[in-house]
Amino acid sequence: NVDTVFSVGTPLFAMLFIAVIGLIIFVAVRNYRKAKSAGFDPLTLETELMARAANSAMLAPEKSLEDKLAELDSLHSRGIITRDEYLQARRDALSV
Missing domain, CATH: 1.20.5 (Single alpha-helices involved in coiled-coils or other helix-helix interfaces)
Structure with a gap:
């Protein structure tokens, strides 16, 4: 029955959605802390790395x-x- 599918599927989807959002937040926090402990500004890390790569002797x-x-x-x-x-x-x- 369609009602049964929705009554079981909706909470299951909601739990899965919340789990994925939680995982995304967990990974973001870990990456932030790791970048901070390595001495980088986590908000500009990608730009810093690209600038270092552009100025490296390997790309010269x-x-x-x-x-x-x-x-x-x-x-x-x-x-x-x-x-x-x-x-x-x-x-x-x-x-x-």
Whole structure:
């Protein structure tokens, strides 16, 4: 009978709906607390992570050979790397 289906189905649906809402709230609270304990602002976490990814070296375009050699020349002329380090790095850059 249709009345029986509605009389059993409606409370069952309501309980399931409340359980799903409760689960969503539980997960949101756990994520909020985890982000806070990790030192992030939970309300801006996604934006912070996207900004870090955008500024990471992994997403940066690869330097040209000319740029790499110019950087090596600069490091050597400023005394940051020795002549041997300079020559080795230059060989490595040219062998790629």
